[in-house]
Amino acid sequence: MTDQLSPVHVQRWVHGFIDTVEEEVDHLTDLDRRSGDGDFGTNMVSALRRSREAMADADVATAGILFQIMSETFLAHSGGTSGPLFGMWFREFGKVGMVTEAFTQEMLAEATANGLATVTRLGSAQEGDRTMVDAIAPADRALREAVESGSELREGLRAAARAAHEGARHTSDLLGRRGRTSYVGEAALGSPDPGAVTIAMFYQAAQRSAD
Amino acid sequence: MTDQLSPVHVQRWVHGFIDTVEEEVDHLTDLDRRSGDGDFGTNMVSALRRSREAMADADVATAGILFQIMSETFLAHSGGTSGPLFGMWFREFGKVGMVTEAFTQEMLAEATANGLATVTRLGSAQEGDRTMVDAIAPADRALREAVESGSELREGLRAAARAAHEGARHTSDLLGRRGRTSYVGEAALGSPDPGAVTIAMFYQAAQRSAD
Amino acid sequence: MRRQFLNDPQDVVPEALEGFAAAWPHHVRLHGEPTYVVRARHSPDKVAVVSGGGSGHEPLHVGFVGTGMLDAAVPGAVFASPTAVQIRAASLATDTGRGVLHVVKNYTGDVLNFRIAGELLAEEGVSSEVVLVDDDLATDTGDGDGPGRRGTAAVLAVEKVCGAAAELGADLASLAALGRRVAAGGRTLSVALAAGAHPGESRPSFDLPADEVEFGVGIHGERARERRAFAPARELVPQMVSPLVEALELRRGEQVIAIVNGLGATSDLELYGVFGQVRGFLEGSGIDVARRLVGSYVTSLDMAGCSVTLVRADEEILRLWDAPVSTPALTW
Amino acid sequence: MRRQFLNDPQDVVPEALEGFAAAWPHHVRLHGEPTYVVRARHSPDKVAVVSGGGSGHEPLHVGFVGTGMLDAAVPGAVFASPTAVQIRAASLATDTGRGVLHVVKNYTGDVLNFRIAGELLAEEGVSSEVVLVDDDLATDTGDGDGPGRRGTAAVLAVEKVCGAAAELGADLASLAALGRRVAAGGRTLSVALAAGAHPGESRPSFDLPADEVEFGVGIHGERARERRAFAPARELVPQMVSPLVEALELRRGEQVIAIVNGLGATSDLELYGVFGQVRGFLEGSGIDVARRLVGSYVTSLDMAGCSVTLVRADEEILRLWDAPVSTPALTW
Numbered sequence A, B: 001m002t003d004q005l006s007p008v009h010v011q012r013w014v015h016g017f018i019d020t021v022e023e024e025v026d027h028l029t030d031l032d033r034r035s036g037d038g039d040f041g042t043n044m045v046s047a048l049r050r051s052r053e054a055m056a057d058a059d060v061a062t063a064g065i066l067f068q069i070m071s072e073t074f075l076a077h078s079g080g081t082s083g084p085l086f087g088m089w090f091r092e093f094g095k096v097g098m099v100t101e102a103f104t105q106e107m108l109a110e111a112t113a114n115g116l117a118t119v120t121r122l123g124s125a126q127e128g129d130r131t132m133v134d135a136i137a138p139a140d141r142a143l144r145e146a147v148e149s150g151s152e153l154r155e156g157l158r159a160a161a162r163a164a165h166e167g168a169r170h171t172s173d174l175l176g177r178r179g180r181t182s183y184v185g186e187a188a189l190g191s192p193d194p195g196a197v198t199i200a201m202f203y204q205a206a207q208r209s210a211d
Numbered sequence C, D: 001m002r003r004q005f006l007n008d009p010q011d012v013v014p015e016a017l018e019g020f021a022a023a024w025p026h027h028v029r030l031h032g033e034p035t036y037v038v039r040a041r042h043s044p045d046k047v048a049v050v051s052g053g054g055s056g057h058e059p060l061h062v063g064f065v066g067t068g069m070l071d072a073a074v075p076g077a078v079f080a081s082p083t084a085v086q087i088r089a090a091s092l093a094t095d096t097g098r099g100v101l102h103v104v105k106n107y108t109g110d111v112l113n114f115r116i117a118g119e120l121l122a123e124e125g126v127s128s129e130v131v132l133v134d135d136d137l138a139t140d141t142g143d144g145d146g147p148g149r150r151g152t153a154a155v156l157a158v159e160k161v162c163g164a165a166a167e168l169g170a171d172l173a174s175l176a177a178l179g180r181r182v183a184a185g186g187r188t189l190s191v192a193l194a195a196g197a198h199p200g201e202s203r204p205s206f207d208l209p210a211d212e213v214e215f216g217v218g219i220h221g222e223r224a225r226e227r228r229a230f231a232p233a234r235e236l237v238p239q240m241v242s243p244l245v246e247a248l249e250l251r252r253g254e255q256v257i258a259i260v261n262g263l264g265a266t267s268d269l270e271l272y273g274v275f276g277q278v279r280g281f282l283e284g285s286g287i288d289v290a291r292r293l294v295g296s297y298v299t300s301l302d303m304a305g306c307s308v309t310l311v312r313a314d315e316e317i318l319r320l321w322d323a324p325v326s327t328p329a330l331t332w
């Protein structure tokens, strides 16, 4: 339908994402309990709620503003490891969407690529280390391909969402090598990494917003 | 036999006193257990043993020197309430005997009177408060009378020892009003005050040294 | 189970004193037989300010030896008075001919030994005066015949103010008067959440039920006269401060020095939280917290608890409080 | 049963910070939303030295804000890193245009948030450098891939030395090099006799059998890798000091700064006793304890325990260590 995500789409995307995380908070927390310290879901939801409050007064003039708000909120309030990483992740989307009104597929690919670079630079995790990177990297490849092949935005987002989902699912088979899950070893096998699952929700919400 | 206590007599006096306290250490401690915190006997013996060690090298040229040594030892090492009070008590005997070779009855009466004054000034106890003062005050009166009536030294010492003994015995009937025994109240009734008992031993040893 | 870093419990005080002296070579010197601690830099021609008492209250008193505070501190064994001979020796070592001020917390043993030391010094021609610190409101029985109020954290204010005045050249009589004025204007209340344990002992000196605090506790492991319900700081603190204000008859507009003091095992987080509440309470009553000190200064081994001290202040006291001080435990 | 003076456990840090700022009005100012503490007297034209980390380690870091040490400290919640936004704000508030030195204890959250803050600052044109302090020998696995050694009490030396150098006008690059040199020469070992309890929790974070100590413990209530037999200080202390000497490859005649640090509930009597033994051991090995600090500076709530830190020293480091400092917790 659309080859851009306008502010309205972005609002749907962001709120859809927050809704999903809120619905899945217990599940996410449970995943972190299996592989870490069990605070992931609550941390994430509390930062997202704060973000939602901050968004209420925001002037939604640019495509990036909501991501900027989420970024500042996560960087300002979220403890743990994932908080600041997600803060920097959202930040890349905020930056790319800072001066325009809508996201093109190219911009989404660029934000994803920048986000991947930032998260790996800061967290030093490689793909395969059982972190959010395992969902980001496939999404990055999918969007890059979509841009190169000239497919339309919805196609690209569907591919990215699928790739992120598969990447997250695949973390069930991975031994943790970064963050708290690295202390847990084999005990985490069989359930996916909550950070990766959350990234998958992020792209799923993007795709739905474009439908 | 003698109307003076020569250095030899004083040595007999002091060591006789120390011997008695050592023999009676458990009894004294038990008395303090009934009326205070149960450390009186051990404190006293440990200060007296130290004193005995210090006396070993002393040049016994004056009548007072052994008392001076006991005084310094008690003031330097003895904790608790009785330690410094006995230190100041012995000190008065040391001072009176500082320049002469022997104690006359007058000198013993003077030292006792000064000792009484010092102990009451420092400890603020009156006769009847269930302290060592209850043995000192009667001894003071006995010696004062002996001097006035011109009786001989052995007589005076016998009277002082008897008076101190009676005074100490009488503390069994007293309620404590100074020191730790004041917290114990009626529980201490029936057994005498260890400080007073020790003063009685002091005069008993003096009397024996003169026999 | 309470355990400590120590060797023979008998040696805890001498070993700590050696470590202390080695840690602060520019501030203090340790003298042995008899034991006392003196300033490393002797100051000529001033009244010597000397304090002391049982050990187990560190940094008190040795931590306050230095420029602008104590000339000497005389530590006894744990919770036991130093002897008169120690006090005499420390006083002789620091007397410059202008006399010695003895700052004494009100405990029978301390009072007795300082009094005896004073008599011994007098015989040697050294004049001394005692300032008795008796700030513990919990032991205020109104009974003139008893031992009177115990001395606790207000001693810090007396030592600081008198130390500063001595440094500025005050004579013995006016120092004694000043010290008595500070002490008279100081009151303290202490609350324990858990007792400390004597060196080498595994049991604390008393046990407390989970829902009670020891209210009006002393600094020697003795129990308080009263137990009260454990409560949030916002409820406990007014119970401590309000009686102090009343006892000192503090009026709106008056100035105080407030000391929030940890008793050993209390975290700074808690002490600063308590101070915030103390300040809030006093400001609410119109009393000006002109100066304040928050930390563990007068402890009771590893007791969990804190004390609040208020000291009535005036311009002279504040000026002396502000005067420079350089000691191991207090420097400005 | 462990209890504390507090209201809502959630509020313990903000309440303590308010009390802290009120207690030291001449030294610090508290900023809220985001939370950080800065010097009351801003110093123009110097590199800003900023540190931070989880709360519960008081007086670290807020107690070291002041002349000659930190320009700002950024406290997180208890045992939790401050956020990048806090760090950015504190850095912007203290930057004079000459850049900001971040002194960071090596914990994942702290490293991450300071690194992010550095990137945010760079985008605003503010240059910053990180000095990572990773002195805890107990977590030295030799494994290059892991999180590396934790940061503990050596951070004190880095803050003091860099703070002094910054005050004297050093530029950012040389400060970073200096800080890294100090950190590289610092190692610490910590022993716990009893764990601390989180605000509002009545149970300590681990239990220890009567005959064991937690050897190589951290400052966040986590257990150590090793338990060893409880023993007198004269046996425990060499077990702590000897590995430090080895790890730093200290040779006869070398100089060190020794820090004996209480972890919260440890009495001064014990700390000074331990210091005496540390000093004895080092002197026996021909190592010169050129400077020393004994006290509770880097704590873990009310943990009973102590750490020993050795920092290799040279003339420059000693000169900067000796330089004047005026902060709530350290003044000379």
Ligand SMILES: Nc1ncnc2c1ncn2[C@@H]1O[C@H](COP(=O)(O)OP(=O)(O)O)[C@@H](O)[C@H]1O
Pocket: A032, A036, A037, A038, A039, A040, A043, A079, A080, A081, A082, A083, A085, A119, A123, A124, A125, A130, A131, A132, A133, A178, A179, A180, A181, A193, A194, A195, A196
């Ligand atoms: N080094 C890292 N790089 C990228 N992501 C990481 C890293 N470490 C952890 N994560 C992500 O953070 C998630 C856990 O977040 P969170 O529960 O906030 O961390 P913690 O409680 O361990 O501080 C993991 O599921 C993982 O996706």
Ligand SMILES: Nc1ncnc2c1ncn2[C@@H]1O[C@H](COP(=O)(O)OP(=O)(O)O)[C@@H](O)[C@H]1O
Pocket: B032, B036, B037, B038, B039, B040, B043, B079, B080, B081, B082, B083, B085, B119, B122, B123, B124, B125, B130, B131, B132, B133, B178, B179, B180, B181, B193, B194, B195, B196
């Ligand atoms: N105020 C006082 N004046 C005179 N003698 C006292 C006083 N207080 C206590 N004593 C004496 O001291 C003795 C107890 O001595 P000690 O056991 O050393 O005291 P504590 O253990 O209570 O410090 C008592 O038996 C009493 O004779």
Ligand SMILES: [Mg+2]
Pocket: A032, A036, A037, A038, A039, A040, A080, A180
């Ligand atoms: Mg987690």
Ligand SMILES: [Mg+2]
Pocket: A037, A039, A080, A081
């Ligand atoms: Mg966590």
Ligand SMILES: [Mg+2]
Pocket: B032, B036, B037, B038, B039, B040, B080, B180
């Ligand atoms: Mg007794």
Ligand SMILES: [Mg+2]
Pocket: B037, B039, B080, B081
């Ligand atoms: Mg006793």
